[in-house]
Amino acid sequence: MKVWQCLVCSYIYDEAKGDPEHGIAPGTKWEDVPYEWSCPDCGVSKSDFEMVEIKP
Amino acid sequence: MSKHPVVIVGSGLAGFTVAREFRKLDAESPVVIVTRDHGGFYSKPMLSNAFAQKKNAESLLMKDAARMADDTNVQVMANATVVAINPQLKQISLSDNQVLKYDQLVLALGADPIQLPLQGDGAAEVLSVNDLDDYRRFREAVEGKKEVAILGGGLIGCEFANDLAIAGFIVNVIDLAPQLLGRLLPPESAIFIQRKLEDEGIAFHLGTTTQKIERSGGKLRLTLANGNIIQADVVLSAVGLRPRTALAAAAGIKINRGIVVNGLLQTNVEDIYALGDCAEVEGRVLPFVMPIMQAARALAPTLTGKSTPVHYPAMPVAVKTPCCPTVVSPPEPNAQGEWKVEGGTEGIKAIFSHQNGQLLGFALMGSAVQEKAALTQQLPTLS
Numbered sequence: 001m002k003v004w005q006c007l008v009c010s011y012i013y014d015e016a017k018g019d020p021e022h023g024i025a026p027g028t029k030w031e032d033v034p035y036e037w038s039c040p041d042c043g044v045s046k047s048d049f050e051m052v053e054i055k056p
Numbered sequence: 057m058s059k060h061p062v063v064i065v066g067s068g069l070a071g072f073t074v075a076r077e078f079r080k081l082d083a084e085s086p087v088v089i090v091t092r093d094h095g096g097f098y099s100k101p102m103l104s105n106a107f108a109q110k111k112n113a114e115s116l117l118m119k120d121a122a123r124m125a126d127d128t129n130v131q132v133m134a135n136a137t138v139v140a141i142n143p144q145l146k147q148i149s150l151s152d153n154q155v156l157k158y159d160q161l162v163l164a165l166g167a168d169p170i171q172l173p174l175q176g177d178g179a180a181e182v183l184s185v186n187d188l189d190d191y192r193r194f195r196e197a198v199e200g201k202k203e204v205a206i207l208g209g210g211l212i213g214c215e216f217a218n219d220l221a222i223a224g225f226i227v228n229v230i231d232l233a234p235q236l237l238g239r240l241l242p243p244e245s246a247i248f249i250q251r252k253l254e255d256e257g258i259a260f261h262l263g264t265t266t267q268k269i270e271r272s273g274g275k276l277r278l279t280l281a282n283g284n285i286i287q288a289d290v291v292l293s294a295v296g297l298r299p300r301t302a303l304a305a306a307a308g309i310k311i312n313r314g315i316v317v318n319g320l321l322q323t324n325v326e327d328i329y330a331l332g333d334c335a336e337v338e339g340r341v342l343p344f345v346m347p348i349m350q351a352a353r354a355l356a357p358t359l360t361g362k363s364t365p366v367h368y369p370a371m372p373v374a375v376k377t378p379c380c381p382t383v384v385s386p387p388e389p390n391a392q393g394e395w396k397v398e399g400g401t402e403g404i405k406a407i408f409s410h411q412n413g414q415l416l417g418f419a420l421m422g423s424a425v426q427e428k429a430a431l432t433q434q435l436p437t438l439s
Contacts, residue, residue: 043349044349
């Protein structure tokens, strides 16, 4: 499981935790997060500023 | 076809996001970003939690100006200061006497840190962090030092306090308000986060103000209005921002708290637009990232000729204090209603509702942040 960070607002997406409040189940890998998903903190879309991996 | 470029003044999140969104709609028309700083892209919100992210000024820079220009297919003029706008001739003048014609001008100028009036020979040493270059200076100043005093217990002050405590600094926070995050929280929630921050070793001096900062034996000595004396190696001011309006005002553009724009982000002067921290959109100066993204997405189609008013959904803000995860969606300043607070040691949930039951705001801390999405759905959009 990897942890990713939004380049704009520093929101953390932890694959282990997912984003269940927005329909992303725990354990969802970043590549499986749907294209339409947007950062819950700042609203950038997945395609705009790719999140970067911050730890393996 | 445009004869002259869309000129964007400012390379912060607002400026770059407008450029990027514009490019999605128009791959051809020239776009020039004029910026007085280095023109690189970085996440401004990360400046106040960089220690926790194990980042420094160098690693915070994600893309330099050349790379941004390449990726977005725009021209970036870095280290270039705009000194005047001439709306009649539709041109701007730079400090090196260069003149640049525009078809449309976008002001994404940002805001300046407010500086408190302070006495003493150490007052000039006070730092503020409003951009990456400021942050580099701040990191150099605290290198090898132990004690930092922070003026201001708002969002940025609390984030810096937590971040510096994580990095091992002794931190004192001073604020005139009787509580932390005064504009965002009811008192019970403010106490909750204050206790969590105190558990990290941070000391608070609330309801008082700093009167004097003097140099004293290689350190700075702060005298507070309540008589207390605090010692610090570095003093960081985080008492708020004031929209940058002087350039626009000198060109005859209407100013109030910020550069006044309508829902289309138009100023009163034809073909001049403003967004981000410098702008007052239909009476609101909205800080933080989400309003900038919304504004940039609306402005891009407007610039291509498809008028698109900005629309703001409910926009909760995360306060990046790792010792006390916090999400707030403050009620509008004139909102009628009251706070209701419930919680315990693990978390605290405060909701602000009108007497008819409509939810108008919230502040969630600790375990209560899980309710963010559910509560956000119940909030009205701004209108």
